[in-house]
Amino acid sequence: MAKILIIGTGGVGTIAGLSLTQHGNEVTFVVRSNFEELKKTGYNIESCDHGDQTNWKPHRMVNSVQEAIANDKNYDYVLVAMKALPDVFSTADIIRPVVESSPNVAIVLFQNGLNIEEPIVKAFPNNVCVSGVSMIGSTNLGAGEIHQAEPDYVKIGYFDNGSDKAPQEKRAKEFVQAYGPKFAHYVDDVVYHRWRKLLYNATFNTICSITRMDSGRLWLNGVSDSLIRPAMGEIRAIAKADGHILTEEDEDYMIDSDGEVYYKPSMLVDVEKGNLMEMEVILKAPLDVAKKYNVPTPILSVVYELLKCLQFQLKEAKGMVELPEKLERKSALH
């Protein structure tokens, strides 16, 4: 039995909490939105893997990280399933009180993107960092309604913090057992799996957001081949420079992965909901690697600039950007 603190209880985090609970662990949720209501009613979950649940609650629900550590100072794992938005907040800062009060805690990152582990390992070099690449299709419909329609399948490995590998591997494998080996799978090279997921996320996810169009319409319109595929080629080239081989078969698999439905990737759903996009970890991170190895990224660089515009609008709508009434731009015309 492990004691697990989960921060971020949306579609991914809640199902993780359910599976961890069902496998006999003691799970605490940090719930920031709708805390009072959720504490009363719990979650209503439709899950193709973990069964349907009415008014389900984990062992404990708290309103903040401070409250979590006031209750317990011996967490075995802190699982982070919030959105990764390093341009807005630092995950390391959020979990710092947990790591300081539970010095042996392993940090488990169930977030999108690439190299999200680096700032964690840098901030907490003595803690094991477990990295999870979740393939689940689970949606937070709001007010504690969670709908998991696609299988729970998460690849788990450790992100090397530079210390002895054996204990790091051991903690990662223990987490796999805690989560349930039917759903969690240990992998040696979790970074490879992050790259592989980027094949989809850095291309379909970003371009569907910019165009506000689902992947089915992109495919019908010929853009899967004319733009998405060459963009995937750029990801493959960057991954290769970084020592990870993604194949043409991986590319084919991702091009068709949404099958016969008109699927809206997560970032497009975020745009439609007015949420900020995880563009820094999904696109900026591989572009930074490209820069390091001088890999040309003509398509993805343009996509990034356009996403910046979209993020600017999302931030403006949230009141995070202040606009001057008049621009200090001098026209020769006027």
Next chain:
Amino acid sequence: MAKILIIGTGGVGTIAGLSLTQHGNEVTFVVRSNFEELKKTGYNIESCDHGDQTNWKPHRMVNSVQEAIANDKNYDYVLVAMKALPDVFSTADIIRPVVESSPNVAIVLFQNGLNIEEPIVKAFPNNVCVSGVSMIGSTNLGAGEIHQAEPDYVKIGYFDNGSDKAPQEKRAKEFVQAYGPKFAHYVDDVVYHRWRKLLYNATFNTICSITRMDSGRLWLNGVSDSLIRPAMGEIRAIAKADGHILTEEDEDYMIDSDGEVYYKPSMLVDVEKGNLMEMEVILKAPLDVAKKYNVPTPILSVVYELLKCLQFQLKEAKGMVELPEKLERKSALH
């Protein structure tokens, strides 16, 4: 006094009709939308150049090109001020009955884009083709309300049809006089002026549409420098390969041309109104020239693919695209 038929009576065409009327010409409008109402009430025009007009009407208003030629078979000019949408309709086909019934008519194109004259000259090699690059800021607010806030300034030249140059030049200069030499200016190389206008239209106009963001926010966000300026560089390189020199000063002028206001370029306004975008003449045409001369266009090619997605959605909303219920896309996942 010239007899002039105007097809397309929005912001540009209506002001052209007003100026041509005020300079003593006989002007006929082909009005397709709201014909009955406009025939009764005429136009209400606020014009910084041509004065404010209430219930203004040209000499004659007709409902179709057929009705126009039933009334008159001796037009001196047919002025086209419709949107240029070669992916939807052919301008040559629309004006063909006029050219056939008025064999000496000169064709005047007041449309956006590049090489819009080519199909006209090809279809009507014996007619003079006058090309106008309009810099007017005039908006059709709908129901005959026209608001012209920026000066009427149109550059006029002939697009060489391969016959003797002198008579072509003469007709173009006569049109300048007919329009009013305060507003129309004869230029030797009208194609150069089309390229120069593309510096703005192929970059700000397209990218503001994709991002649904005005040029002021692009500028605030740093994207004027990181994306628009290099995209302008691509237009300059294509223009140069085609024999037209655009300078860095032209680029600077266009980067700042919207001055201190948050300006929405025409194509963005079209997107917001649900109108189709003139992306073929504004972006595809210079990309075709680039292909001819092997000029690399890494940014503009991506922009074009993204615009295709946007145009697809606009066409879908107009019922011009039919979508299958299920896609014939096979996923290895499902």
